[in-house]
Amino acid sequence: MTSQAHGSIALSVDDLVVRFKRPRASDVQAISNVSISLPAQSTLALIGESGSGKSTFARAVCGLVPSTTGRVQVAGVELQQGGMTARDAGAAGIQMVVQDSGGALNPRWPIWRIISEPYRLMQKRRGTELRTLAAKILDDIGLPAEFLDRYPHQLSGGQRQRVNIARALAAEPTIIALDEAVSALDLSVRNEILGLLSRLKQSRELTYLFITHDMGAVVQIATHVAVLYLGKLVENGPVREVVQQPKHPYTRALVGAVPTIGKPRAATVVAQGEADDAGAPPPGCRFHRRCPFVADVCRTTVPELTAYSGRQVACHRIQEIDDLLSEGGRT
C-alpha cells in the first residue's frame, strides 16, 4: 500500500446501514445511514454513549460485522460489499485495536510470535526472520527487546496495549480503527499511549478511526469528531468546531457533562432522562425525548445532516437554538 498525500481521502463510508436480528423482537438498526470520510492522516474521533453504535461502526468498517447496505472505500478503492470479511479489510490496509488488551492476545504465545503473525499470514514470511521483524516493531513502539520472549500475562495493561498496536503495525496498515483502545488504562499510562499513537501517525502516515467515550482523549489527538446518537450521525466536523463550540443539543449536553479540572461544568444544555432503546428508536429526531428544545417537527420528521457553521449538524432547530443560546450568554 503506497502512502497517500495529504488532502486525499483515506477512508470513505457511504450510507452505511448495519442491522441486527433479534429473536422475538424487532431488528436493531445499530447504524442508520451513516456517511463519513476520513482525510488521509487525520484522526476521526467517533464519540457517543453506550448503544450509540460507535463500536458497531468500527467493526463494520473492519469487516467484523456484515453491513446490511452501504459502501466502504479505502483510498478510493471499493471493498467488497456485504460479504466483506476482516481479511478483505486487512488486505485493504485496515487494522483494529480493541479495549481488552489481554483478551486480544493469545495467552500461549510469546510476544514475538503475536507481533509477527501478520507477517506470516499476509506476507508468507517464515523462520527466524519473523523474530527479527517483531524486534524491529517492538523497538518502534517503545518496548525493550527482552519483551520478545515474554507472555501476555507478564505485561501490564499499558504494555499489552503497545503489543496490540505493534501487531496492528505489522500488517502495514494505512488505517487503524482504535475501539476504546486507551479507555481501560490509568491516566498516566493513557497519555503515554496517546503520545505513542501520535508519533506513529506522523512516522508511518497513518489515519486513525478513534472510537471513544473519553472526551479527554478526543481533545488530545482528534483532528475531526463525529457524534453518534442511537445509530445516527448528529454532528460531524473539525475538533475545534465540534468539541469547543458544539452546536447540536446532544453534543452540547455531552461535552458539557464532562467533568474537568479548572472550571465548573458549563452545562448549557442538560440531556433529560436516558437514551431510548436502540431497537425501538423514537420517530423523527432520535434525541427528541431528551432534548430541552424539542418542537413538533422533531417528533415526526428525521432531521437531515446539513452544513452549518463549519461542520454538519442534524437538527431542525439548529439556527434558533444557536441564536437562543448565544443570546443567553455562554460563559
Place this chain on the structure above:
Amino acid sequence: MVLKLEGVCISTKYAAQHLVGPISFEVKAGEIFGIVGESGSGKTLTGLAIPRLLPRQLSISGQIALDGQELTVLTEHEMRQVRGRLVTVIFQEPASALNPVFTVGEQIEAVVRANTQLRGQALKDRMLELLRRVGIPDPEQRSRAYPHQFSGGMCQRVMIAMALASGARLLIADEPTTALDVTIQAQIVDLLLKLAAEENLTVIFVSHDLGLIAETCDRIAVFYAGQVVEVGTAADIIYRPRHPYTAALVGATPDMSEVGVLLQGIPGQPPLAGRWPEGCRFRNRCPHAHDRCVEPQALREVDNGRGVRCVLVDDVGVIQ
C-alpha cells in the same frame, strides 16, 4: 458526624508490608471528601475499611473513629448496627449490588424496615417517596420491577434510595458513576450532591477521575501506592499542588479548553501492592527525586491544613 482515621493499615498474611497505609485523615461533618488515585493505590480498600467491609483475608490495624466511637474494636454484631444506621456504601456496579430475585421496591422496603418502625402502608409510602426523591419516574409501577429491568443509571438511583432509606449520616460512594455514560453521570452526581445538601450528609467520594473529584468535593486526599501523598482543599490540590505526584496527575488530566495538545503521562509504573520501595514510593517516577528521597517520608502539615508527603516540599514550594 466526624470521621477520623489514624494510622490505618490494611494487610494480608501473604505480603510482609502493608497493602495500604498507614493512612490518617479526618472528614468533617457535612463535607464532601474526595479520595483520588490510580488503580492499586488503595483508595477502594480504604473506603471499604471504614464500614469494615473488607474481604476476610485482609486485616485492619489503627483507629477508625466515627463521632468518637471506635469502629475497629466493635464485634461483627455491633458493627451491623453501625452499618446502615451510621455509614452506608454505594458501589460502582449497582446492578450486581442489588439482589436479582427481589423487586427494587422490596429491597428498599427491607432497608427501611431494618432501620425504622414503619410497617404496612406507611412502609410502602416511605419506599415510594424515596423512589420519587431519587428521580425514578412512575414509582408505583417501577417499584415492582426487578433490577435487570433497570438501566445502570436507574439502578444507581435505587442504590441512592437505599442509602437514604438507611438514615446513615456518612455515605461512602466508591466510583458510583464510573460505569455510566457521561450525561447520566452528570445526573447522578447532581442528585447525590443535592441529597447530601438536603440531608446534611457527609460523603466520601472515591474515584480515579480527578476532574470529577475536583468538581464534586470540598477537600481531596490523593492516594499513591497505598499512602495519602497529599491532602487539602480542592482548590489547593488542583491549582497549587505541592506533591510531585499530585502535580503530575493534575498535568495528566485533560481540561477541555485546549485541543491538539498532548498531555504528559507519568513515566514508569506504580510499584506492586505490598512490595513498596524504601523511602518515598514515588521516587522512581519523580522528576525531582534525589538522595534524601530514600528515607521514609511522613505526611507533613504545611499551609492551610494541607498535608504533603514529600521531602522537597520546603525546597520546591509550589510544583507546577
